[in-house]
Amino acid sequence: MYRFASDYQEGCHPRILKALTQTNLEQTVGYGCDPYCDTARDLIRAAAKAPDADVHFLMGGTQANATVVSALLRPHQGVLCAETGHIAVHESGAIEATGHKVITLPSADGKLTAKQVEDFINDHYADANHEHTVQPGMVYISHPTENGTLYTRRELYDLSRICRAYHVPLYMDGARLAYALTAGGNDLTLEEIAAKVDVLCIGGTKCGALFGEAVMILKKGLKSDFRYLLKQRGGMLAKGRLLGLQFLTLFTDGLYTEIAEKANRQADKIRDALKKSEFPLLYQGNSNQIFTVVTDDILAVWNESFAFDVWGKTDKYHTVIRICTSWATDDEAVKELIDAIKNAGA
Amino acid sequence: MYRFASDYQEGCHPRILKALTQTNLEQTVGYGCDPYCDTARDLIRAAAKAPDADVHFLMGGTQANATVVSALLRPHQGVLCAETGHIAVHESGAIEATGHKVITLPSADGKLTAKQVEDFINDHYADANHEHTVQPGMVYISHPTENGTLYTRRELYDLSRICRAYHVPLYMDGARLAYALTAGGNDLTLEEIAAKVDVLCIGGTKCGALFGEAVMILKKGLKSDFRYLLKQRGGMLAKGRLLGLQFLTLFTDGLYTEIAEKANRQADKIRDALKKSEFPLLYQGNSNQIFTVVTDDILAVWNESFAFDVWGKTDKYHTVIRICTSWATDDEAVKELIDAIKNAGA
């Protein structure tokens, strides 16, 4: 049984484990104030060409999202996001638990458009009773989205322009950012992203770390007192160096990119096999997540050898599955899966 | 420079690192549903002789406390705790951020008494306007306390009796529980504790793990839906097995006890030296935290070689410091510190 269900089924990239092992007996101060965290912050700022950004390390994505949203909003404000957004769907109401509404906009592919955001904000203020409704206070996007799709440079720049015109901060949840930066067809660099969003979460957990997310606060006015919020929301790790060491390793010698490139290549091979066998690819995009539809008979056979993430049913006899690759995805397992795809398609 | 400032300045006990390394490439499901977590849960239940307890793993103490408190209380209820309690003082308002008041009671040594709790509850309901005040909904104690003191069996049993008589759950924050269980003079076993409290947090972070706290829910009526709350409060680790593996290791071959015994022995040696040199020991208790008062001149000398946690000032010329030991505390460093104490006392 080989698991293609997600990109967080193994431990971490061996170089990270090595870094943890080599430094295990060293003494450092806690709470993210150690030299490893400082170095990791510098490396991230350099990679994003954002020398003035604040960088904070948190343990997980739900925590990072709730902490950022609660840091940016006043109580009467909500966060705009695609109806498929992780914060809208899969975080057990973490945002609402901080007091804020997640305002969802329709999306077929997981992306928001600049026009949707602009129209929503204009409609809000055009309503004579807008004070009776939740004020749009920030915009959340995920990149890649939960459907594996990617914003183009044009799309992100348009969103950023609208957000800035209306003074509404733009937050990008990059839980799988590495896979976006290295996907075929991607036209956005980390530097360009950092120039256009106001807060950016650079994911570690799904990109080769044991755990950890790096939150970059790029806009000056949003920086103050974030460490209080880190602590309050449970995200300030006592042995904070564990986060510093992991991101330091990921951002040394291009490991963050290398990890994602390998995963994307494996995904490309599987995508090719699915296309050849005429299985549908549900969304555009060449990152490490693949969504397809299979008959339940085929799925039953595949499930003897492979685990996938079940995404839903299209009808009584068909299931949407997600196939996910990672730094650890085994060549042999990919070959076996491709054979299974060929057999099923025949 | 050797750091005696806290018990979380190094990585983790080598056996834990070994377990993480050996299993690194294995694939498991996420979110705490893997076999390592299951085994760790069984080991903890067995150690506490609480076969029916639910066991959940979280990443840190602030997170564990906020998740437990918000799980147990209704909106109009608060949590009773000593004025020195960690949730009252050092969690940046994490409890209040979930909507609940921390109701503090005076304490000279970090402990609450059964009488204090009983009187407070009786006074609350005797007030004709009690509905205008926060209802006491649960009791929080730490063991060892933030001052390193320990509840005796009699004290804990009395507290438990009162809490049960008034149907107010008793929650013990055992961030440093290992050190209590192994301290000289301790008369409480893990089994006895588990029989008398309703929820127990068994600390990993400060007891040899990289990170991690195990929350045992012992009372049946408090168990339902806790995993939703784990997720909502950011405490459900994607690679949950990291927590399972760490607690599995800690509860195999008595490692949890072994770690604490070593730290306590080192602390005993330092305590003895302080006594001999007539430095005051501020609180009763023989666990891994030592509180003493030194002149600022002595402290300046010591700080050339050692780091301590500064706890406050008693007057213009004297400082309260905390000396803390751990599984990693070096014999040589202890000897040097003892020498420094002797020299200062002379």
Place this chain on the structure above:
Amino acid sequence: MYRFASDYQEGCHPRILKALTQTNLEQTVGYGCDPYCDTARDLIRAAAKAPDADVHFLMGGTQANATVVSALLRPHQGVLCAETGHIAVHESGAIEATGHKVITLPSADGKLTAKQVEDFINDHYADANHEHTVQPGMVYISHPTENGTLYTRRELYDLSRICRAYHVPLYMDGARLAYALTAGGNDLTLEEIAAKVDVLCIGGTKCGALFGEAVMILKKGLKSDFRYLLKQRGGMLAKGRLLGLQFLTLFTDGLYTEIAEKANRQADKIRDALKKSEFPLLYQGNSNQIFTVVTDDILAVWNESFAFDVWGKTDKYHTVIRICTSWATDDEAVKELIDAIKNAGA
């Protein structure tokens, strides 16, 4: 200029003002513990044939909804409601501010169906990752709905059956309940409603009072400690007798019914005129709210003499308006409006 924009544009029914005036100099205890409140509670319980219900008085609808929802839910639970529901749209995120998600279901007419609720709950628990999503913890319906539609007896009984089968409390927001109970075609009595919902809010503000909502808690397990929550959410009026006196008056000699019957009759006359002049009636239902579509040219003419609530645009040239009547609606004004409708239709 005559205002048909809402049912809360005047003060209160003269009998209420009389009651306030006659008792103005009497001394009573505060906070809803006075004899007038007690009598009002008894009258409401008698009217609903619910002798065991708890009755609490609050000042406004948003307050009542937020207090009820926060009293009924645990932190990981959300409230199911139609996408048009008042709590979803027009309360500035009051529910989210208590930490809970409003889970919206599609609705063309403002009503939820039993099947929608059942399917949602079943889908929730069928999802292997349901702990990563908000748990449906209660159901909110409004009656009449925000569109003026009414639940039939069959619809309400079905909803109630499903809610009870799944142990999910059913809460009815009856901000305009009087108009539902007296509308043409209505087949539900107050007694039947009280037997089928778990919490019921009986509106005063929009039904002839100066202000005030009466919350009936019908299900035993939901009653405890509600007064703490009243106080905490700002709903416990110091001079609570003002609420008691108003509801006492409304539930004496059938005033609550009389007020609504008059308003509904006025609305019926306007509805007839609209039908005759072939203006569309947007939703079914014969209570005091009428929704129609007019050209902007006609609206401009009408607005010289009348104010309406603007509900939105159907296209560039047409506007949806709401026409609303009340106990105070003037016969002469109704006649003038009917004339205007005839003229516009001609």
Place this chain on the structure above:
Amino acid sequence: MYRFASDYQEGCHPRILKALTQTNLEQTVGYGCDPYCDTARDLIRAAAKAPDADVHFLMGGTQANATVVSALLRPHQGVLCAETGHIAVHESGAIEATGHKVITLPSADGKLTAKQVEDFINDHYADANHEHTVQPGMVYISHPTENGTLYTRRELYDLSRICRAYHVPLYMDGARLAYALTAGGNDLTLEEIAAKVDVLCIGGTKCGALFGEAVMILKKGLKSDFRYLLKQRGGMLAKGRLLGLQFLTLFTDGLYTEIAEKANRQADKIRDALKKSEFPLLYQGNSNQIFTVVTDDILAVWNESFAFDVWGKTDKYHTVIRICTSWATDDEAVKELIDAIKNAGA
């Protein structure tokens, strides 16, 4: 039985009832946007000589306090207040329910000093781990305090100076402000108060209105979007004109002052009688609240004719009572109470 238990035991001053009656059938827009509210705002601004202040009307004090505090603070901030402060003691955790800690400072008489506030803020930032504690984000004072004491001009100016130096807004809860402005020995005008605090709540409920509090936001940077918060916290009254009419009446022809002067005069007479009969007066101050200690035997006799607020016990045989007067306090009842005091003292 005559009630001296509080200043909210009757309805409202007759002039207010007259205003409500005279305007009852007029139609106005809702939610505080009607001409009566506008006029009331102008009158309040004029009375406080604060032409640029925003004025909002809310229904009650707990609601006003929670709305103001949640409007001013970010999530990691708390509100400093005396340990006797209403928000700390008697609002059922309303502040904590918005996510914020009430940070209490010791106070023997209900007042905070500038030095206490300055020391607390300095100590906070001097703590190396201040990010692990709640940040002091605003200061709450009540005037008169819950003990009936008054800030002197010097005390208020000092507090204001410190708050401004540290950029921490100063909020005054003036639930009984009228009694302070007219008390013997008071040296603070409304204009001076408005110049020195950042937000001021001018109480109506306890000063002759049926209900209602006027919140003045004096500092520019704190004004934005307050109406959203009003709505979210349940404080936006549908028939908002009821609040406008009441405050318009209170601030016409000096009624607000007249009401309080009468109450204070009655209180002065009772205070004199207590002094003559050698009953202790517990706190300084000449407003409408009197605190004294009586034997339980005397209290039993008095309670045959009078109701008081019981404030606590000093020992087994003595009770602290509060005697409270209002605009409605009856001359005859005051005489009888004075006779009873004389008799008891004899």
